[in-house]
Amino acid sequence: MMKTLSEKELIQIRRHLHTIPELALHEHQTHDYLMKVIQSFDQSHLTIKTFQQLPTAIMVRVGGSNPKRTVGYRTDIDALPVKEQTGLPFSSHHQNIMHACGHDIHMTVALGVLNYFSIYQPKDNLLFFFQPAEESEYGGKRAYEMGLFHDEWKPDEFYALHDNPNLPAGAIGCRMGTLFAGTTEVNVDLIGKSGHAAYPQDANDMVVAAAEFINQAQTIVSRSINPIQSGVVTFGKMEAGTIRNVIAGKARIEGTIRGLDQAMIKRIDQRLKDIGEGIARSFNCQVNVGLNQGGYLPVQNNPKLTKFFIHHMQSDPAVNFIATKPAMTGEDFGYLLSKFPGTMFWLGVNDTSPLHSATFNPKESAIQKGVNAIVGFMQDRMDH
Template sequence: MLDSKALIEIRRHLHQFPELALKEYATSKYIRHIIGNFKQEYLEIRTIEQLPTATLVYVKGSNPKRTIGYRCDIDALPVTEKTGLDYQSKNDGCMHACGHDIHMTVALGILNYFSEHQPKDNLVFFFQPAEESENGGKLAYELGVFEGKWCPDEFYGLHDNPQLPAGSIGCRLGTLFAGTTEVNVTLKGKGGHAAYPQLANDMVVAASEYINQVQTVVSRSIDPIQSGVITFGKLSAGTIRNVIAGEARIEGTIRGLTQTMIEKIDSRLKAIGQGIAISFGCEVEVELNQGGYLPVENNPELTKKFIDFMQNNNQVDFIETAPAMTGEDFGYLLHKFPGTMFWLGVEDSSQLHSDTFTPKEASISKGVKAIIQFIEFRMSNK
């Protein structure tokens, strides 16, 4: 079985060579190389021609009553690393700033154990590309990857959390992560000279009014007991100070804890766009793209079993967590299969997606052990 030293070596190699969504060729090659060194008696490795950086591994159970799925994501972010570590990213402008190198290493540790200790139930491991963008989970599902013996009866996956102690496990009933929707708003009016505003139709003013009106959506259209977020991070308009802009573009994101809430926010953004178009006599196009980034809604029955096991395991530091507004495309798979997503604490003062994110490597072995114990407990369950 891979020991702590071997797991850390794997993680550091993965950390040095991060790759962006759907371009994880070296990453997937390395993952397959590591798996190829495991005992193969119970394993079957599968690749997908239309999704070439994905890797699936089937572990044959000795007396299967179910198939348990385990997913980890393998892509990185377009972030220039500034940790100064000896093993920091060698790929310029790309970093495992969300800790997917930790995710992969934990998954490989779990798989290694079950390659040597045949599980009772069948297992399916999914090393998924394109979580940060391009919704790799949705792509795989739509390609029919999870059919036949590759269809899990239940699915599990983790995300690392720098705010929790290293090696701790965090989870909650209900929604763990928000769903996310990209918002693009294009406003088209009429450009003109700054001295003659009456002859133009200023889209800077129209865009500003749209943004101001949207600020009331969460405060006045959403149940205050629940939570939603609308953030516009980019506004583009105009070319020079003395020319009225005839076109503007706003880009942002919606976060909501239920799909119903996200759809309500979507409808309000469209309605406000229609109102601005009438008020300003302009064209307003509101484009909403959710893709596979649905809310991560944990299955009640399976998640209760998971939490009960972790709480009663004296080798695990379990923490019940609040829902987070971060997004995760595992939410799409949890809308197709019952399952649970949970946190693995990695204890760091830097946050996810930051260029100085440095998760504590002591979390890896603890995470591997806790998840192996849970899977074995689950396989002993009726």
Template sequence: MSILTKQQLLQIRRDLHQIPELALQETQTHDYLIKIIKQFNAQHLEIKTIPQLPTALLVKVHGSHPQKTIGYRADIDGLPVTEQTNLAFSSRHTGQMHACGHDLHMTVALGILNYFSEHQPQDDLFFFFQPAEESENGGKLAYEQGVFQGAWRPDEFYALHVTPDLPSGTIGCRLGTLFAGTTEINIDLQGQDGHAAYPQRANDMIVAASAMIEQIQTIISRSIDPIEGGVVTIGKMEAGTIRNVIAGHAHLEGTIRGLTQTMIERIDQRLQEIGAGIAKSFNADVQVELHQGGYWPVENNPQLTAEFINYMKSNPDIKYQETQPAMTGEDFGYLLAQIPGTMFWLGVQDKAQLHSATFNPQEDAMFAGMQAMIGFLNNHMQTN
């Protein structure tokens, strides 16, 4: 196979769209990717599978005069969403859909990989087809399992995410944080149940939980710099069994969104402090559990991102737009905390939003994304 045609790339995207698989279950997707890649010019390619993360895939293009190793990541998992697009190539997997555009992410990566298999790059390039971005933080799993060591350790890392909020084919990026980091909140408050007529003999956890929720809402307004952004939301509360019984237990669930890891850690600290205060005030046992996993803020490297933006802005064939931070989460943030790099948006212009059952991105955007990244990588390798 030589350079893939637009029609071939469209067919690859549609094939992938029909076989979405959930986190760490992407076996069919993994096999399809290998089948396509094995049709490329293999002269400079090296394919590596990972026994401890069997649906992941690494592909290296050996450079002609390598001075560094450049990594490019594409996530491969789908979502537990029942597709409602009525497309001829809709998902064949019941209750699963590529509603976040990972089918496009993979196709763009394959297009870039295919180009460099035919046009040997100066530096080593490797492509990480990553499972479990939507859940199970596959990027963190890969890093912790030693995937990026030795010859497979990139000096810098790049990735894109599609967005329906930008015109088709537009490249969006910014210095600083592109995506917020996220943390799951689970809180259990234990007191003493009892009869509603005898409150003095019980310890009401609905009252304690209500006080805790009120105090949590002061974290952003009183503990975080007002020129920065953060969110703490308690979205679920469970307590009580019947109207005339005082609840001795309450359970809260929520989420944190923060633009820097430092901010998230500050919010974590305040949640623990508030929990300790509520426990003392209400003579209750309060357990605050926080789980972030790999969903750290996507904090773009200043130097690499400035070069990326300058290239995109100066190229007349590229539509570029500076974007604001998004409060959605992305596990590429964990990798960027370990390895310098840049994440950017690719506009796919759709009325439906990401994770929607009717999400139907404009496919032509893929080619603009491929050309922009190929051009940037060639320029970057020649000037650094």
């Protein structure tokens, strides 16, 4: 019988993945390396599938010995457009691209779990989904809409993790209900009339209109949302004008909405549209409010499965379980959880640098602990 990957081998895999980060839908080198590792496992119970319509995605099915369900496990494989500043000997080889969100950790843990069950055949069927495009381009939604989950490739329940620098290395964090917020991209185009700075009466100033739109949008959370609930409206980018003495005839505002449930996101969406209509009337201009949620729905954990997951992790003496609060970060696993019952959870990686930062350096000691915790959970789940 083959041996499971050692902690040292898992760390070597993680470090290699860290050197080859790639952006959403361009994870070709990552795909090839993952295939190489997966193909090195015992293939007795494995079926590997790739997809022409989503070429960097990989699915691996592990045939169960006495299956009554198919348990899905998803890991994301893409990276971010961040220039690494960790100084690590295994830093990114790809300029201005980095695994600054820890997807290299995610992939390595998934490979460790898959490797274990390739040797020790599970009772139930297992489905491992190596998913491209989580950070942008919503790969989970793409995969679902392309019909990738069908017949024996359809999970009855789905699980996934996200690393968390604020938790101790190897700790498992979870909660009932919403783990991550849903997110919507907001693009607002305001169109008026440019003109000379000395003759404002002959122009229609979109800098002033944009400023008023932003100010009014800040009242949505404070005056249109229940104070004991949570929502966020942030505008991170604004473009207008060409030179100081010309009144801007156009302005563009770009931002994001965050909400802990879909009804709240829709409420904020509608209030932004209402404000846009009001600005258009009061400034006699054109205001186009574009909203794009894509696949970034709130990550809402299934009550029954999450209760079982939490109970298992609390009962396992080898697991440091921590009950966590909801986070306003987005995750496209929320879309898959809207289609399949399941649970998302945190894996602690104990770092002083936050996710998405150029100095993010998760503790590698979390990898083996994460593998052990998930293997234990899956074995427990298959006994029930």
